[in-house]
Amino acid sequence: MRFREADLEDFPLLVELTEREGWNYTEADFVNLKNTGCAHTLVAEDVGGILGMITVIDYDNMGWISNVLVKRSKRGSGIGKRLLAEGIGILGRKETVSLFAYERSKKFYQSEGFRLDRTLHFVRYKGYMSGAATRRGSYDFLRFQKECFGYNCPKILNMLASIGTVLSPVEGEGFAIVRADPKEPCVGPVVADDPVAGKSLLYAAFNQIGAGCRAVLPRMVEGTDEVERVSRLYLGERPILDEGRVFAFSGLELG
Numbered sequence: 001m002r003f004r005e006a007d008l009e010d011f012p013l014l015v016e017l018t019e020r021e022g023w024n025y026t027e028a029d030f031v032n033l034k035n036t037g038c039a040h041t042l043v044a045e046d047v048g049g050i051l052g053m054i055t056v057i058d059y060d061n062m063g064w065i066s067n068v069l070v071k072r073s074k075r076g077s078g079i080g081k082r083l084l085a086e087g088i089g090i091l092g093r094k095e096t097v098s099l100f101a102y103e104r105s106k107k108f109y110q111s112e113g114f115r116l117d118r119t120l121h122f123v124r125y126k127g128y129m130s131g132a133a134t135r136r137g138s139y140d141f142l143r144f145q146k147e148c149f150g151y152n153c154p155k156i157l158n159m160l161a162s163i164g165t166v167l168s169p170v171e172g173e174g175f176a177i178v179r180a181d182p183k184e185p186c187v188g189p190v191v192a193d194d195p196v197a198g199k200s201l202l203y204a205a206f207n208q209i210g211a212g213c214r215a216v217l218p219r220m221v222e223g224t225d226e227v228e229r230v231s232r233l234y235l236g237e238r239p240i241l242d243e244g245r246v247f248a249f250s251g252l253e254l255g
């Protein structure tokens with residue numbers, strides 16, 4: 001088995017693998033991530049072809065891991081474990097390496113040394129809530145990222161803003177990114193200094209898309225159903241979260 005960085009020709013097969021897990025990726029998602037320059041998708045392969053994948057994102061002081069997937073017929077033979085070790089190795093020295101895990105795969109990561117930080121909610125918006133937002137045109141991504149999540153690298157947020165819509169709260173500072181993706185419309189991150197304006201911003205962001213919009217939330221809110229429970233796990237220093245100012249995370253794959 002060998003590892004290499006996935007290239008454009010691999011993306012159709014990677015989308016196919018993720019479709020079987022119900023992850024709703026498109027080739028454009030892989031291309032956009034790659035173009036940020038701070039995200040790398042690795043594949044494990046043998047003579048028979050691709051066996052699995054992992055995406056690692058370099059948030060400067062923090063490394064983020066996502067899309068850990070092994071082909072169904074090859075599970076249970078140590079490939080996931082080797083992919084994870086390879087991804088962590090590529091990230092190099094970090095204060096923290098973190099990820100979101102579904103309940104069903106939490107034990108896999110825990111057996112590789114990851115510790116539980118907190119439980120979060122992957123939700124679907126049902127609609128019928130009112131919210132308010134403005135469009136200001138300039139956002140201090142770096143400040144909020146540093147203060148609310150402890151990362152130092154806004155490249156992913158700049159990419160999300162370039163493909164989505166950015167809203168601001170009606171009171172205080174903050175922002176919400178809305179992605180009207182045809183396969184997985186979603187909202188996040190949503191951060192705001194003012195708690196009332198922040199919640200209103202979250203609903204305004206949901207309403208840009210309407211019922212069916214997805215988000216990863218630190219706590220359940222009215223007007224949403226939980227699709228899956230997820231856990232934030234970590235190696236190294238415990239990752240921070242400013243619970244008073246974070247209303248939604250960037251997404252399952254982005255942290």
Ligand SMILES: CC(C)(COP(=O)(O)OP(=O)(O)OC[C@H]1O[C@@H](n2cnc3c(N)ncnc32)[C@H](O)[C@@H]1OP(=O)(O)O)[C@@H](O)C(=O)NCCC(=O)NCCS
Nearest residue numbers: 068069070075076077078079080081101102104105107108
């Ligand atoms: C999770 C996944 C990547 C594991 O890959 P894998 O190649 O089957 O795992 P490995 O064979 O390397 O297992 C490593 C260890 O984790 C354990 N493990 C693997 N999957 C597990 C699970 N679902 N629950 C509990 N333990 C698990 C193994 O028993 C093994 O333990 P050991 O070292 O003590 O023997 C794979 O099951 C998968 O692709 N799942 C679907 C996609 C997914 O949900 N990914 C995670 C997203 S959060």
